[in-house]
Each structure stands twice: as C-alpha cells, then as structure tokens.
Amino acid sequence: MEKRSTHIPSPKKLLYDRIAEQGTVSKSDLLQTFSLTKSTMTRILDEMTEEGLLIECGFGESSGGRRPILYQINPSYGYIIGLEISRLYSSLGLFDMQMNPKSIVHWRMDQAFTPERFMDHVSSQIRAFLRDHQLVDSQIIGIGIGAVGPLDRENGLILKPLHFPSSGWNNLPICKLVEERTGFKALLDNGANSALLGERWSIRHASIQHMLYVHAGAGLRYAMMSHGSIVHGTMDTEDAIGQMIIQTDGPRLNNDGNYGALEAFVSVQALEQSARSEAKNDNDLILQRYKVSPEKLTYDVLVQAFRDGNPHARELFTQAAIHFGIGLANVINLLHPETIILGGALIHSHELFFQTAVEVAQRNTYRYPEYQPHFTLGTLKEEAVVTGAAIMVRNQMVL
Missing domain, CATH: 3.30.420.40 (ATPase, nucleotide binding domain)
Structure with missing residues (x-):
C-alpha cells in the first residue's frame, strides 16, 4: 500500500503556493485567505522577498489609503526539469518557477531506446539546456518524471509497462537512474496525472475543481x-x-x-x-x-x-x-x-x-x-506531461 505523507506545509509554503496560483497578490488578499496576524504576514513576506522566493511587482488599486504592494513568485529563483516517458514519444522540458517553458524537446521512442540509451539521451539534453540558458547545477530544483505505468511511485519504479517498444523497462528504478546520471533529485508520477496537473495549471484562473x-x-x-x-x-x-x-x-x-x-x-x-x-x-x-x-x-x-x-x-x-x-x-x-x-x-x-x-x-x-x-x-497538449511533471516538483518543495 502506498505510504501517505504526514508532512504539514509551513505557512511560508502555503503562502508561496497561493501566490503561485493567483499570479499577483497583495498582502490584504493573503490576510483574507490565511489566519495570520498582519505583523506575522509582513514578516513572512519580507523573509520570502529577501530569500528571493518572491519579488515585488508593482502596486494594486487603492481603497482609500496607500496603494498596496503586489507580490509574485520570483521566476528565476530556480529552474525545474520535466521528463515524459511514454510509449510513442518522450519529452524533456526546462521551466522557470512560474512554469514558463525555457526549452522543450520531443523524440520518437523505438526499439533502440533501451533505458541505458534513454538515459544517455536525457543526460545529454539536460546539459544542452544548461549551456543554452547559462545555468549551473545549483539552480536546478529537481526533475519531475511523468511515466507510463504501472508504477511504484513511493520507490520510484516503473513496474511492467505494456506495449513498450524496447526491452529493459520492467521493474526499472527510474528515479535512482535519473539521480545518478544527472545529480538532481527526481520525483515520479504517472503520465496521466502529470498531464492533468499541467492542463489544470494552464486554466488555473478558471478555478475548476x-x-x-x-x-x-x-x-x-x-x-x-x-x-x-x-x-x-x-x-x-x-x-x-x-x-x-x-x-x-x-x-x-x-x-x-x-x-x-x-x-x-x-x-x-x-x-x-x-x-x-x-x-x-x-x-x-x-x-x-x-x-x-x-x-x-x-x-x-x-x-x-x-x-x-x-x-x-x-x-x-x-x-x-x-x-x-x-x-x-x-x-x-x-x-x-x-x-x-x-x-x-x-x-x-x-x-x-x-x-x-x-x-x-x-x-x-x-x-x-x-x-x-x-x-x-x-491547451498544452503534447507539452502537458512535462509541464505537470515540473509542477509536481514545485508542489513538493519544502520551504
């Protein structure tokens, strides 16, 4: 049975997720949502701004006093890699913290794409991403993987994927392989869940539940x-x-x-x-x-x-x-x-x-x-899985 996480998000993480979802938010907006005192809210927002998690992005409409400062998450605080592993096509994407795609590549899967060759290709593409955008390893938050199931998500395994074009994918410790080859922490979920996360993000302002x-x-x-x-x-x-x-x-x-x-x-x-x-x-x-x-x-x-x-x-x-x-x-x-x-x-x-x-x-x-x-x-179509895989990593950040 799948283990359930008992980790309770910190107030800082709750605020970060709310601001990411809304895009731009004022302090008064956040006070209406969270049961925090004004002084506590001010302290946390100041800390998050000093740490580079948030940036001030202008002023909102005045309701009689001074115009409120607007906050948004800092897109360049870090970068996240999304990886799709599928039967017909696989994809790799580099995203900033606002889920803006910086680079995305797709390739056709065939009998030659054994796990070893697959990891060679992924590792090479990641290094190309870092060179192209002048990034260093410390700026990468992690890698999210959306893969064909069935999976053991807790242990990072691809179990017995049906109709895969090449051999070697059964009981594959994909997260361990990715971490060893790239040096980045990897998280795993199935491709459908990842795609749904990505598509929901693209229409998040519609508040569909x-x-x-x-x-x-x-x-x-x-x-x-x-x-x-x-x-x-x-x-x-x-x-x-x-x-x-x-x-x-x-x-x-x-x-x-x-x-x-x-x-x-x-x-x-x-x-x-x-x-x-x-x-x-x-x-x-x-x-x-x-x-x-x-x-x-x-x-x-x-x-x-x-x-x-x-x-x-x-x-x-x-x-x-x-x-x-x-x-x-x-x-x-x-x-x-x-x-x-x-x-x-x-x-x-x-x-x-x-x-x-x-x-x-x-x-x-x-x-x-x-x-x-x-x-x-x-709206994202073939880029939904890699986007959702990146969102999964951001969702599980510990702040």
Missing part, C-alpha cells in the same frame, strides 16, 4: 482531480480505464487483460490488429493505395488513409471512437467532472474522432443535458 483527463494512444490512460487535488489510489491505476469491460465475452488485446476490455477496441494496437485481420480477408483499398502488405499496415498508414478520406479507415476510426465514447461515459458517470480533457494519438488523429467520442459520451452521460461538462483537447 473537478477534472478528468483521458489519453488514448498506444494504450488508454486516465487521471481524476477532485477539489483541486489528484485522486490517488492504493495502487497506480493509470491504465485501469483500459480494462473497463464494455462488451461481455468480447476480445482481449494480445491475450492479456479482461475479455471485452475497452483497450481491445480503442488503442493503436487494436486498430492495427483489426485492420490487418480484415486486410488478409479482402481486397483492401488501403493496401492498394499505400502499397503495403498487411503486416506493414501500421497506425501511421491508417491515420493517413483516414485523413485522405478512405472509407475503410474512416469506419475503423469511427467504431473506435464510438467504443471510446461509451467507456468515457462510464467514467464521467462516476465523477461528474466540470471539465474533461482528451489527449493522445487517437484523439488527434482526426477531428471526427474527437467529435464522435464526445457525442456518444454525451448521449450516455447520466443527467445530460442538465449536467453538461466541458470537453476539450486541452
């Missing part, structure tokens, strides 16, 4: 937020949505998991298997048009055919979107979030996939249309 993030790509992943906090279970359940049964006695993906599970209908591998199976039994127009054999009928070929208007490809993606919408409705009916963010390769394959999935989910959502959540592709 209940959110759902679902990623449909090489696998299905999801994360939930309630009252502004990520919902964690006793186990890492990022991929649990893929095992939701939507058809009794239905197929299994790669002879693994539940029969009739959502991932058997909605995933890159499910689409490839369906297309290859049908192509072998028919004079397939996709094979003729793109001059490939059934074994070479990859997801990239299917996406291109879909975008080119091929009716067979359109039907494949439409059926996947319908199944996805059913699974999405089941999750929505449990949480009833205000905002639902959809991401991943399938979601971005074509606007029709997103539209179909949303329409099906709405039709099967309890109390719709009285209850109408907002569906969105998000």
Whole structure:
C-alpha cells in the first residue's frame, strides 16, 4: 500500500503556493485567505522577498489609503526539469518557477531506446539546456518524471509497462537512474496525472475543481482531480480505464487483460490488429493505395488513409471512437467532472474522432443535458506531461 505523507506545509509554503496560483497578490488578499496576524504576514513576506522566493511587482488599486504592494513568485529563483516517458514519444522540458517553458524537446521512442540509451539521451539534453540558458547545477530544483505505468511511485519504479517498444523497462528504478546520471533529485508520477496537473495549471484562473483527463494512444490512460487535488489510489491505476469491460465475452488485446476490455477496441494496437485481420480477408483499398502488405499496415498508414478520406479507415476510426465514447461515459458517470480533457494519438488523429467520442459520451452521460461538462483537447497538449511533471516538483518543495 502506498505510504501517505504526514508532512504539514509551513505557512511560508502555503503562502508561496497561493501566490503561485493567483499570479499577483497583495498582502490584504493573503490576510483574507490565511489566519495570520498582519505583523506575522509582513514578516513572512519580507523573509520570502529577501530569500528571493518572491519579488515585488508593482502596486494594486487603492481603497482609500496607500496603494498596496503586489507580490509574485520570483521566476528565476530556480529552474525545474520535466521528463515524459511514454510509449510513442518522450519529452524533456526546462521551466522557470512560474512554469514558463525555457526549452522543450520531443523524440520518437523505438526499439533502440533501451533505458541505458534513454538515459544517455536525457543526460545529454539536460546539459544542452544548461549551456543554452547559462545555468549551473545549483539552480536546478529537481526533475519531475511523468511515466507510463504501472508504477511504484513511493520507490520510484516503473513496474511492467505494456506495449513498450524496447526491452529493459520492467521493474526499472527510474528515479535512482535519473539521480545518478544527472545529480538532481527526481520525483515520479504517472503520465496521466502529470498531464492533468499541467492542463489544470494552464486554466488555473478558471478555478475548476473537478477534472478528468483521458489519453488514448498506444494504450488508454486516465487521471481524476477532485477539489483541486489528484485522486490517488492504493495502487497506480493509470491504465485501469483500459480494462473497463464494455462488451461481455468480447476480445482481449494480445491475450492479456479482461475479455471485452475497452483497450481491445480503442488503442493503436487494436486498430492495427483489426485492420490487418480484415486486410488478409479482402481486397483492401488501403493496401492498394499505400502499397503495403498487411503486416506493414501500421497506425501511421491508417491515420493517413483516414485523413485522405478512405472509407475503410474512416469506419475503423469511427467504431473506435464510438467504443471510446461509451467507456468515457462510464467514467464521467462516476465523477461528474466540470471539465474533461482528451489527449493522445487517437484523439488527434482526426477531428471526427474527437467529435464522435464526445457525442456518444454525451448521449450516455447520466443527467445530460442538465449536467453538461466541458470537453476539450486541452491547451498544452503534447507539452502537458512535462509541464505537470515540473509542477509536481514545485508542489513538493519544502520551504
């Protein structure tokens, strides 16, 4: 079972998080939020300014007396690195304390990206970031990792990731490896949780408290937020949505998991298997048009055919979107979030996939249309995971 932290944030950390969330805040704003005396508040703000955590950024509107000083967190107090480890693409980003991206790189994962080569690449990119921005190691607060699960977050392990292109990733002590190669403290969470943290940060001023993030790509992943906090279970359940049964006695993906599970209908591998199976039994127009054999009928070929208007490809993606919408409705009916963010390769394959999935989910959502959540592709998209991973590090800073 996951250990629960008993650390109670200090008043300084609570103030820092509040100011980071709000952007710019006056002392009177903070006094209305926290049960601190005016003298204590003044002392703490002065200390944080002297330490470089905060900077004064002008004056607010006067309510009759002197205009109040406005505070914001100091963006250059330190820098945080966010790392995404995923099946198809991975990313690395350098952020200041206000989560402004200074540099972000993405790369395609393939069979050559064993953990050793992956760490070589990450270490090299980090050193390039530091050189490009003239930073030294002491300015780096830490590295946040958003990785494909399942994970042991407490011990920093990637356990048994499914459908990974290369070997060597099972029971991998990723935090230890990152710390040994870079010298920076590393924290781990799954990619869906990280993406949700990042996307929520991008719309923080909307004060949304209940959110759902679902990623449909090489696998299905999801994360939930309630009252502004990520919902964690006793186990890492990022991929649990893929095992939701939507058809009794239905197929299994790669002879693994539940029969009739959502991932058997909605995933890159499910689409490839369906297309290859049908192509072998028919004079397939996709094979003729793109001059490939059934074994070479990859997801990239299917996406291109879909975008080119091929009716067979359109039907494949439409059926996947319908199944996805059913699974999405089941999750929505449990949480009833205000905002639902959809991401991943399938979601971005074509606007029709997103539209179909949303329409099906709405039709099967309890109390719709009285209850109408907002569906969105998000604002950060492919940069959501690295941003959220960096936010995780800042959230766990001890002040």
